[in-house]
Amino acid sequence: MTLSTAIDHVQVAELLARLREKKPLVHNITNYVVMSLSANVLLAVGASPAMVHAAEEVEAFVSISDALVINIGTLSPGWVEGMRRAATRAEGLGKPWLLDPVGCGATPYRVGVAVELASLGPKIIRGNASEILCLSGASGAGGRGVDSTAGSDDAVHAAVTLSRRTKAVVAVTGAIDYATDGERVVAVEGGDPLMTFSTGLGCALSATAAAFSAVAPPLEATAAALAVYGVAGKLAAARCKGPGHLPAELCDALYALDAATLAQHVVISERRV
Numbered sequence: 001m002t003l004s005t006a007i008d009h010v011q012v013a014e015l016l017a018r019l020r021e022k023k024p025l026v027h028n029i030t031n032y033v034v035m036s037l038s039a040n041v042l043l044a045v046g047a048s049p050a051m052v053h054a055a056e057e058v059e060a061f062v063s064i065s066d067a068l069v070i071n072i073g074t075l076s077p078g079w080v081e082g083m084r085r086a087a088t089r090a091e092g093l094g095k096p097w098l099l100d101p102v103g104c105g106a107t108p109y110r111v112g113v114a115v116e117l118a119s120l121g122p123k124i125i126r127g128n129a130s131e132i133l134c135l136s137g138a139s140g141a142g143g144r145g146v147d148s149t150a151g152s153d154d155a156v157h158a159a160v161t162l163s164r165r166t167k168a169v170v171a172v173t174g175a176i177d178y179a180t181d182g183e184r185v186v187a188v189e190g191g192d193p194l195m196t197f198s199t200g201l202g203c204a205l206s207a208t209a210a211a212f213s214a215v216a217p218p219l220e221a222t223a224a225a226l227a228v229y230g231v232a233g234k235l236a237a238a239r240c241k242g243p244g245h246l247p248a249e250l251c252d253a254l255y256a257l258d259a260a261t262l263a264q265h266v267v268i269s270e271r272r273v
Contacts, residue, residue, distance in 0.1 A: 003189040007091055007186065007224065007270075008268065009227075009263045011220070011224070012268075015224040015260045016228055016257065017259075020046035021214060022215055024065070024067055024214035025064065025066050025067075026067050026068070026207060026210050027068045027069070028042075028049060028051050028071070028207060029058065029086055030203060031071055033073060033074070033199060034073065037050075037204050039202045040205040041083070042207050043248075044255040045208055045211060047208075048208075052063070056081075057082045058086040059089040061077075062086050062090050062095065065095065067095065067096050067214040068098070068102065069095070069098050069206055069210045071102055071203055072104075072113055072114060073102040087121065088120060097121075097210070099118060100126050100127060100206040101131045101134075102203065103131070104131040104134040105130055105131065105133075119166070122168045123169065123213055123218045124170075124210070125162065125168045126171040126173065126206045128172070129155035129174055136158035144182070151174050151175060152174025155178075159178060164182040168218070177230065179222040179226060180273070181218070182273065185270065186222060186270045187271075188226040188267070190227065190229070190234050190265065190266075191229070191234055191237075192236075194246060197242075198247055201233070201250070204250075205226075205229050209222050212225045227268060229254075232253035232257060235253040236249035238253070
């Protein structure tokens with residue numbers, strides 16, 4: 001699907017239906033904190049998750065998967081080797097893969113791993129503002145551990161720069177989510193501030209974007225994922241008194257999403273750089 005105008009709620013619904021029909025197998029090399037949540041979110045949206053990390057088998061598993069997520073939240077040398085092998089295999093097979101540079105900027109080792117992986121051909125890079133600022137090479141960039149100290153609006157230029165350098169679609173998420181292919185910038189409103197109090201929801205969003213990349217080109221896939229996740233997050237938060245039950249409510253909202261609900265809540269705009 002090639003869009004001449006900003007993606008709208010009709011196209012988001014079409015892509016969600018396409019994902020649910022295909023049920024893409026999404027290979028996740030992700031961190032210990034979010035494995036269960038990411039798997040449950042993928043199941044709720046209509047995809048099939050697999051958490052496969054061993055360097056000895058990642059290449060074989062990439063070969064049978066529809067998309068790959070590489071999330072650097074909990075790093076170790078063995079996992080990094082698996083990430084390299086999986087990314088290289090996915091690129092060689094022409095399969096979409098997404099990089100989530102969790103905590104980029106926290107330590108020199110983490111920055112080095114993120115920069116190396118970003119050079120291996122991801123189709124999508126998804127991070128918070130501080131992570132995208134750091135990965136783009138912006139001076140003075142850096143978050144507070146895995147948390148962002150900047151707003152998504154502050155990282156749009158860095159996202160465009162990073163996209164042009166890596167040829168990946170870059171998504172920067174925050175109060176407003178943005179996705180860019182270096183020429184177009186799509187802004188997606190949604191979600192809820194309560195989501196910042198629940199660990200791993202950004203990582204699960206990355207997994208969702210990877211699932212959509214199995215059924216659509218990177219920019220359209222990313223925009224659709226941001227829209228679907230944002231609507232589900234907004235609806236889930238409205239049902240919660242606090243963040244404790246939010247992950248379960250989010251999965252329920254994703255599972256129940258339909259075209260009518262998307263038409264009521266999706267807010268997307270687009271501009272040229």
